[in-house]
Amino acid sequence: MKSILSVLLLACLHPCLAKELPSSIRLTPGPINEITLQVGDKSLAINSSGAAPCDTLLLTHGRRDIIRAARASGAQHIYGGEKTLSVLRGAEEFWMNWWEDRFDYYQQQVTQLPTQNWPEVQELPENTLEWNGLSIRILPSPGFTRDAVTFVTEVEGSKVAFVGDLLLEGGKVRDLYSFQNEIREAKIGGYHGHLGRLHVWLKSLETVRAEKPDFLIPSRGPVSTSPDTDIGTAIRSARSIYKNYLSTNALHWYFGEERMNTCAELVLGENHGVRSMPLAEHIDLPEWCQHMGTTKLLVSKSGKGFVLDVGGASALKTLQTAESDGLITGLDGIFATHTHNDHTAAIADAAKHFHCPVHALPEVADVLQSPGRWFLPGVSPNRVESVHPVKDGETMQWEEFHFTFRFYPGQMYNHGALLVEKEGHDPVFFIGDSFSPSGIDDYCMMNRNLMRDDTGFSLCFRILDELPGTTWLVNQHIPHLFRFTREERKFLLTSYQKRARLIQEFVAWDDLNYAIDEQWASFYPYGQTANQGSTVATEVQIWNHSTVDREFTVKLAHPMMTLPEPKTQFIPARKMGTVSFDIEIPDTKDQQYVITADVIRNDGLEESAFCETLIRVGAPVIKTAAKDAE
Amino acid sequence: MNARRTRLSLVAALLCFTHSPGISHDSLYDYLEIRFLENNHIEVTLSVHAADFSNRESVDLSSVETDWFRALPPSEKAELIARANQSVSSAVAFSLQEGNAPDTTFPVPTIPRTATIDSGARPGSLIASAILPESADRLVLRYSGEKRLMVVVIRPGAFPKVHDLAPDSTGEFPLRPAPEQNTSP
Numbered sequence: 001m002k003s004i005l006s007v008l009l010l011a012c013l014h015p016c017l018a019k020e021l022p023s024s025i026r027l028t029p030g031p032i033n034e035i036t037l038q039v040g041d042k043s044l045a046i047n048s049s050g051a052a053p054c055d056t057l058l059l060t061h062g063r064r065d066i067i068r069a070a071r072a073s074g075a076q077h078i079y080g081g082e083k084t085l086s087v088l089r090g091a092e093e094f095w096m097n098w099w100e101d102r103f104d105y106y107q108q109q110v111t112q113l114p115t116q117n118w119p120e121v122q123e124l125p126e127n128t129l130e131w132n133g134l135s136i137r138i139l140p141s142p143g144f145t146r147d148a149v150t151f152v153t154e155v156e157g158s159k160v161a162f163v164g165d166l167l168l169e170g171g172k173v174r175d176l177y178s179f180q181n182e183i184r185e186a187k188i189g190g191y192h193g194h195l196g197r198l199h200v201w202l203k204s205l206e207t208v209r210a211e212k213p214d215f216l217i218p219s220r221g222p223v224s225t226s227p228d229t230d231i232g233t234a235i236r237s238a239r240s241i242y243k244n245y246l247s248t249n250a251l252h253w254y255f256g257e258e259r260m261n262t263c264a265e266l267v268l269g270e271n272h273g274v275r276s277m278p279l280a281e282h283i284d285l286p287e288w289c290q291h292m293g294t295t296k297l298l299v300s301k302s303g304k305g306f307v308l309d310v311g312g313a314s315a316l317k318t319l320q321t322a323e324s325d326g327l328i329t330g331l332d333g334i335f336a337t338h339t340h341n342d343h344t345a346a347i348a349d350a351a352k353h354f355h356c357p358v359h360a361l362p363e364v365a366d367v368l369q370s371p372g373r374w375f376l377p378g379v380s381p382n383r384v385e386s387v388h389p390v391k392d393g394e395t396m397q398w399e400e401f402h403f404t405f406r407f408y409p410g411q412m413y414n415h416g417a418l419l420v421e422k423e424g425h426d427p428v429f430f431i432g433d434s435f436s437p438s439g440i441d442d443y444c445m446m447n448r449n450l451m452r453d454d455t456g457f458s459l460c461f462r463i464l465d466e467l468p469g470t471t472w473l474v475n476q477h478i479p480h481l482f483r484f485t486r487e488e489r490k491f492l493l494t495s496y497q498k499r500a501r502l503i504q505e506f507v508a509w510d511d512l513n514y515a516i517d518e519q520w521a522s523f524y525p526y527g528q529t530a531n532q533g534s535t536v537a538t539e540v541q542i543w544n545h546s547t548v549d550r551e552f553t554v555k556l557a558h559p560m561m562t563l564p565e566p567k568t569q570f571i572p573a574r575k576m577g578t579v580s581f582d583i584e585i586p587d588t589k590d591q592q593y594v595i596t597a598d599v600i601r602n603d604g605l606e607e608s609a610f611c612e613t614l615i616r617v618g619a620p621v622i623k624t625a626a627k628d629a630e
Numbered sequence: 631m632n633a634r635r636t637r638l639s640l641v642a643a644l645l646c647f648t649h650s651p652g653i654s655h656d657s658l659y660d661y662l663e664i665r666f667l668e669n670n671h672i673e674v675t676l677s678v679h680a681a682d683f684s685n686r687e688s689v690d691l692s693s694v695e696t697d698w699f700r701a702l703p704p705s706e707k708a709e710l711i712a713r714a715n716q717s718v719s720s721a722v723a724f725s726l727q728e729g730n731a732p733d734t735t736f737p738v739p740t741i742p743r744t745a746t747i748d749s750g751a752r753p754g755s756l757i758a759s760a761i762l763p764e765s766a767d768r769l770v771l772r773y774s775g776e777k778r779l780m781v782v783v784i785r786p787g788a789f790p791k792v793h794d795l796a797p798d799s800t801g802e803f804p805l806r807p808a809p810e811q812n813t814s815p
Contacts, residue, residue, distance in 0.1 A: 106692040322789060
């Protein structure tokens with residue numbers, strides 16, 4: 001990343017490039033580029049003018065760091081698109097509701113939203129803004145965000161497009177997780193909507209391309225002086241990645257060819273040529289394994305039960321009925337494969353009813369015991385009082401079954417698996433939700449599917465390779481045993497590795513995991529309650545995905561709180577580090593504080609207001625946008 | 631034996647669990663439950679994910695919340711149910727005797743009922759149910775939906791038996807006599 005940034009910075013400052021830009025446009029590189037356009041004695045800024053005074057400021061979209069930079073510009077007249085205004089007028093209400101809405105959450109939208117309302121922002125006209133004799137055309141350009149617009153104008157004979165975060169120089173993007181979205185045309189929801197706004201983004205790129213601009217001026221990184229080339233590169237890269245994804249996708253099993261074809265056609269066109277792997281061999285479950293929704297019940301010869309996951313009241317009821325019908329004498333234990341609520345919501349109730357222990361890998365156990373401290377897809381607020389953590393590789397004999405617990409960061413990072421060996425039967429590896437007979441369950445980036453050799457699906461494949469070839473796999477949703485042939489595993493893995501390379505070329509980071517892992521820097525706890533006037537501890541956990549050692553500086557921010565000074569932490573390559581803070585809570589009752597963190601790497605990269613934590617004091621009242629207006 | 635047919639229709643009985651969590655993955659499947667009741671009747675319940683039929687952009691297709699459905703104007707609710715009925719009519723057809731042409735029409739429900747948590751129907755689902763005639767001895771199901779269909783056969787005193795039907799496939803389920811129960815201690 002350092003070398004990329006250096007090149008980008010140099011390119012920004014290069015005198016030849018500076019000459020090529022119209023002289024009335026001033027660009028100062030930064031975390032958010034300071035961009036101003038001077039006409040006479042008036043100046044207009046795009047997203048940020050830095051310390052320079054400006055009369056008017058235009059917002060391309062409403063991400064938190066953009067809004068913070070825009071606020072600092074002190075413009076008299078600020079304009080944003082209709083959708084951006086909706087974000088800015090409902091920000092405080094969103095965060096108050098988010099205290100509860102963050103649980104059982106599956107829409108999977110990026111949370112880098114402003115924390116304060118900004119009612120002074122005016123709505124942009126529909127098509128063109130006339131400013132100081134200059135016509136600025138407004139092109140809706142959603143994709144990277146839902147609310148984005150691009151501003152196009154002609155200055156000194158050059159056509160310039162101010163694209164915000166739509167595209168970076170070289171045809172790259174800032175990250176991929178921002179594209180997660182439902183794909184309505186294929187009836188696929190936000191959680192399963194991997195790169196779900198990609199087709200919208202491609203249309204936006206084509207719209208901008210059709211304008212034939214001479215420059216694309218993004219809000220990060222250098223100016224694109226070859227818009228047509230860069231847009232072409234971006235389109236090809238994005239399509240290659242998506243085609244690769246579809247060819248190995250677990251959703252083929254659930255949704256079939258027709259709906260996945262719809263996805264393919266949206267991004268790749270009719271003759272998309274996506275060829276998915278034929279479904280892997282699958283057979284019925286053995287009698288000793290009962291399928292109940294997302295719950296698997298293992299039944300011993302003596303009639304005892306051991307379950308993997310208890311996802312809801314219906315599964316618990318079925319287990320209770322099995323007990324009352326004498327089909328099992330009770331439950332000896334519960335293993336939680338991962339932290340999604342369709343696997344965990346009734347674990348606490350089941351443990352109480354059956355008086356049995358709950359086993360989980362540490363990465364899962366803490367989420368079960370302290371759900372409010374985490375923000376991950378579909379975390380259930382139903383706290384499990386006691387969890388017995390098991391180590392990767394730990395074994396346990398239960399009745400005639402030999403168990404081996406594994407850390408298995410497949411469908412999500414907080415994920416385990418259980419190898420079950422039993423005399424007279426091929427080994428059965430219960431892999432949670434990590435594969436289906438059609439491929440890889442990596443459709444939701446917020447699950448943290450890290451693409452690294454040492455973890456993520458690479459590790460999952462390696463564990464599969466270490467097991468006997470006769471080993472069956474069990475996905476919690478699927479009432480079958482299935483297994484991949486050696487060739488199928490090879491196809492899946494090599495395709496996956498190829499996709500990692502494609503993504504690396506597509507994103508402006510030294511390591512692609514920064515671009516697919518929204519939580520490479522995140523607060524722990526994500527949410528906590530506090531007493532007024534007290535001091536609470538929090539930390540920012542940072543995963544240095546880079547292959548070199550780095551220092552990270554963390555600076556906390558809140559508009560009204562006095563916060564600790566920034567701290568710097570050395571983190572070795574590929575390791576996780578934490579930066580701890582004690583926060584003094586003001587002596588005010590019934591408040592909620594949304595504190596953000598700037599994360600600055602020692603190579604100069606700065607992510608402003610990148611992650612957030614919620615601290616709630618008492619029972620604050622939600623102030624709705626309507627009340628705000630009153 | 632005379633051909634016997636039975637029909638299902640979706641009823642606007644969206645499950646309304648007060649504290650029902652949003653469980654996205656329940657939208658992965660449609661469900662058909664064949665429940666053998668204590669009185670020797672057999673109840674068939676079809677569950678389809680309601681959000682799949684919403685035209686509102688504000689309703690995420692993963693959603694199993696129910697507030698959005700409750701808030702729909704009556705006309706929009708009726709349109710949604712009509713779309714669901716139309717979809718189900720083209721996707722699910724069954725007969726109660728081998729060789730019968732499967733029924734593909736689903737008029738007014740025979741026995742509409744309010745779903746409860748005990749029904750096993752899924753959160754955020756529209757459900758249709760019917761009681762099969764006592765003489766029915768098999769159910770032949772032809773399925774051509776847009777996702778897989780989980781068929782769950784629930785007999786008293788036995789573990790639920792699950793059958794997983796891919797789109798464009800047919801399943802046959804013996805109804806009588808009751809098969810041997812699963813091994814139990």
